[in-house]
Amino acid sequence: MKAIVQDVYGSAGVLELRNIDQPPIREEEVLVRVHAAGVDPGVWHLMAGEPYLIRAMGFGLRAPKVKVRGRDVAGVVAAVGARVTRFRAGDEVYGTCESGSFAEYAAAREKRLAAKPADLSFEQAAVVPISGVTGLQAVRGSGRVRPGQQVMVIGAAGGVGSFAVQIAKASGARVTGVCSTAKAGLVRSLGADDVIDYTRDEIDCHGARYDVVIDTAGNRPLSLLRRAITPRGTLVLVGGEHGGGRALGGFDRQLLRAPLVSMLGGQRLRGLTAKEGAGDLEVLTGLIESGAVTPVIDRTYALADAPDAIRYLAEGHAAGKVVVTV
Numbered sequence: 241m242k243a244i245v246q247d248v249y250g251s252a253g254v255l256e257l258r259n260i261d262q263p264p265i266r267e268e269e270v271l272v273r274v275h276a277a278g279v280d281p282g283v284w285h286l287m288a289g290e291p292y293l294i295r296a297m298g299f300g301l302r303a304p305k306v307k308v309r310g311r312d313v314a315g316v317v318a319a320v321g322a323r324v325t326r327f328r329a330g331d332e333v334y335g336t337c338e339s340g341s342f343a344e345y346a347a348a349r350e351k352r353l354a355a356k357p358a359d360l361s362f363e364q365a366a367v368v369p370i371s372g373v374t375g376l377q378a379v380r381g382s383g384r385v386r387p388g389q390q391v392m393v394i395g396a397a398g399g400v401g402s403f404a405v406q407i408a409k410a411s412g413a414r415v416t417g418v419c420s421t422a423k424a425g426l427v428r429s430l431g432a433d434d435v436i437d438y439t440r441d442e443i444d445c446h447g448a449r450y451d452v453v454i455d456t457a458g459n460r461p462l463s464l465l466r467r468a469i470t471p472r473g474t475l476v477l478v479g480g481e482h483g484g485g486r487a488l489g490g491f492d493r494q495l496l497r498a499p500l501v502s503m504l505g506g507q508r509l510r511g512l513t514a515k516e517g518a519g520d521l522e523v524l525t526g527l528i529e530s531g532a533v534t535p536v537i538d539r540t541y542a543l544a545d546a547p548d549a550i551r552y553l554a555e556g557h558a559a560g561k562v563v564v565t566v
Contacts, residue, residue, distance in 0.1 A: 243308045243343030244546045244564075249289030252547035252554075255309065263339035263347040267323040270348050272333060275362035277341035278312030279541075279549045279562040280370045280399055281479060287550065308340020309546070310564065313348060314356060314366035324350045326518075332356040334365040336516045341366075342546050344566055354521035357528045364535040367399070367561035372524045372535070374478060374514040375403030379411060382476045382510040383452040387412025390449055392468060395456035396432060397423035397559045400478055402536045404454050405430045410532035416450070418443055418457075423559050426536070444468045454478060466507055474508040536560025 241262050246254045265271045285294050287309055295301050314334040317327050327333060327350065335353035337346040356365045378400070379385045391408045395401040396417030408415045409431035417432035424435045436443060443453075443460065444467040453469050456478045465475055527533040538558040541549040546564045553562050 241344035242543060243340065244310070244543065245307045246287060246304060246309065247307065248303055249287070252287065252550045255287065255547045255550070257544050257546075260308075260343075262345045263343075265319065265321050265347045267321040268350055269321045270317055270324055270327055270333070270350055270353060271319040272313055272315040272337065272346045272348055272353075273318045274313055274315040274341055274344060274346050274566045276314045276366035276566065277310040277564045278367040278370060279310070279546075279553050279564060280312065281553070282311065282370065283309055284550055284554050306338065306340055308343050309550075310341035310343070310346075311336045311338070312366050312369045312371075313337045313341035313346050314362040315346070315566075318345065321350075326350055327353065332362075334369060335518070335521060336369045342543060342564055342566075344543075351518055352516050354518045354525060357525045360528060360535070363537060363540060363563045363565060366563055367535050367537060368403075368524055368528070369516065369521060370514070371399040371561060372403045372533070373516060373520045374400045374512065375407050376520050376524060377514050378404055378454045378456075378476045378478050378512055379407045379452075382512045383408075383454060383474055385411045385413050385452055389413045389451040390416070392416045392418065392436075392443065392450045392453045393432075393456070394418040394443060394454065394460070394465075396427045396430070396435075398456055399558070399561045401454075401456045402426075402430055402560050403533065404456065404478075405432050406533045407527065408452075408454075409433075410527055413452075426559055430536070448473075452476065462509070466509075469507055472506050472508075474510065477509070477511045538562055540565055 245258045317331040333353045334356045337348035339347040391413040393404045396405050397419040415432045416434040417427035418436045419427050421437050452474045454476045538560045540563045543566045549562050
């Protein structure tokens, strides 16, 4: 099969389109004929091997253990392992995989797949699993958003942010999205009641009025974020793209600073590392099929152009998600 492969950590230049063997599947796994794969910041981190925390977490100290990039996947079941009961050949599925989804075939655990929403294209479905699940867990898990609350989503036009806005709105909250001037229309179309244009105003311009702030951008100090939250409010930190150096990257906010600050005050500061599974995918399927959530796609790239897709995402200007089609 054809796949996007890397032998060493580095920039997008280390990625190559090659012919390799199809991944074998275990008893509890499914072989998926890939139609589309989402591109998320985790793809860049695993490609570059930065921050170094990624390597220490078991992804390979000197070189990537999994050489094929991509984890979001949408496609058709080609074969199933002996212990798989929920799927059979020909089923349309979406979810995450460990073998790499920038390829013609991917091996995925049954428990990390769900039936693809019927009304979504493979391209739309492929961008849901990582960013959609993260948005869901940020809003309903860490954020505990309730009807009537004031919720701010920073990075509202991005991959996770675009889902978080829609999910918070579907949860009955009044939502304020933070984005650039050019993306304000998109954020309003997602259901945001208000928009703060960060090129003109800072997030605390309305004072400490928000019950929940979900920060997907990762480039503001905790002190500023806390000024926008009520005294008993909640801050959810999603990802970590800035600061912390090459060792921890922006994850030092989640792992070190946020827990310490949270212990010293009345505000809840929570770092989120999403946990993937079929249960949350099925919740998202319900939201999608009800019309409450619609995936937003910025650009689509062919498999051979996957390095360009990663470069574009890394620039930080994507509105919604980036997709690789196979």
